[in-house]
Amino acid sequence: MNIATLSRIAPFTLYMIFVALEGFLHYLVNKGLLTIPDHYLLCLYPLKVLAVALVLFYFRRSYTEIRFKELLSLALFLFSSLAGIAVFILWINLDQPFATIGTLRGFDPNLFPAEGMRIFLIATRLAGAALVVPLMEELFWRSFLIRYIISPDFSKTPLGRFTWPSFLITTVLFGLEHNLFLAGMLAGIAYNLLLYRTKSLAACIYAHGLTNLALGIYVLQTGKWYFW
Template sequence: MGKAGWVRIIPFATFMAFIGVQQLLELSVSKGWLDLTAQQMLYLYPLKTVLVLGLILFFWRQYTELQLSDFKNLRHSIASIGIGLLVFILWINMDWGFTALGESKGFDPFLIESATSRNLLIFSRLFGAALVVPIMEELFWRSFMLRYVITANFSSVRIGTFTLTSFLICAVLFGLEHNLILAGIMAGAAYSGLLYWTKSIYQCVLAHAVTNLILGIYVLQTGHWQFW
C-alpha cells in the first residue's frame, strides 16, 4: 500500500478516532470519573475539524486525483449538485428507528449560552461538514477504498473503475460509519455511482458537500439535531 495509501487513511482515521474519544469521555462522565458538561463536549468537533484539515493540507500535494479542472464539465457539476440534493432528501426521510446504529444525541450548539461561542461552533460545524468531511471521506472511500478492495496496489487502478464487489463492500462500510445505516448505504452508493460516471473525485466531493451543507441548514432551521 505504501505512502499513497496512508496519506488517504490518516485524516479519516484521525476523524474516526475522535468519535472513539468522545464515546470514552461520555462513558467516563456517566461513571462519574470525569466532570464534563454537554456544552464542553461540543468543542471536540472544532478541534477535530482543525486537526483533520491540517492533515489534509499537509498531505495536499499527494492528492493528485483532485483536479479543479473537473468542474469545467458543467454537465457533471450540475449532476453532482442534483445528486447531493437528492441524497439530502432521501437521508432525512430514511431516519427509521430500526436502521439506527444506537441513539444519536446530535450536535445542538444552542446549548451554549454565549452567542459568540455558539456562532463559532455553528460555523465550525458547517465548515467541517460541508468542506473538510467531504474531502476527507471521498479521498478515503472513493479514491482509496474502492480501489484497494480491487487490489492492494490500488494506485494501479484507474479512478472510477467499477467492480460489483468493491461497490457493495464500500457502500455497506460507508453505511456502517453512520448512525443511520441504510441512509449511509444509500449515500455511499450514490456517490460511488457518480464516480463511475464522472471519473472525478472532486465531483463526489461536490455532491457530498451539497448534501452536508443543505443538511446543516435544515438542522439549524428545524432543530432536528439528531441529523447532526
C-alpha cells in the same frame, strides 16, 4: 506503507480516533466518572476538524486525482448537484428507528449560553461538514478503499473502475460509519455511482459537500439537531 496509502488513510483514521474519544468521554460522563457538562464535549469538533484539515493540507500534493476544474463542465456540475441534493432528501427521510444504530446525540450549540460560542460552533460545524469531511471521506472511500479492494496497488487502478466486491463492501462500510446506517448506505451507493459515471473524485467531493451543507442548513432551520 507508502505515501499514497498513508495520505488517504491518515486523515480518516485521525477523524475516527476523535469520534472514539468523544464516545469514550460521553461514557465517562454518563457513568459519573467525569464531572463536566455533557455538552462541553461539543468543543471537540473544532479540534477534530482542525487536526484533520492540517493533515489533509500536509499531504495535499499527494491528491493528484482531485481535479476541481472538472466541475467547470456544466453537465458534470449539474449531475453532481442533483446527486448531492438527492442524498440530502433521502437522509432527512430515513431517521426511523429501524434505520438507526447507536444513539443520535446530536450537536446542539444552543446548550451554550454565550452567543459567541454558539456562532463559533455552528460555523465550525458547517465548515467541517461541507468542506473538510467530504474531502477526507472521499479520499478514503472512493479514492483509496474502493480501488484497494480491486488491487492493493490501488494507485494503478483507474478511478471509477467497477467490481461488485468493491462496490458492495464500500457501500456497507460507509453506511455502518453513520448512526443512520440505511441513509449512509444509500449515500454510499449514490456517491459510488457518481464516481462510476463521471470518473471524477472532484464530483464526489462536491456532491458530498453539497449534501452536508444542505443538511446543516436544514438542521439550523428545523432544530433537528440529531441529524448533526
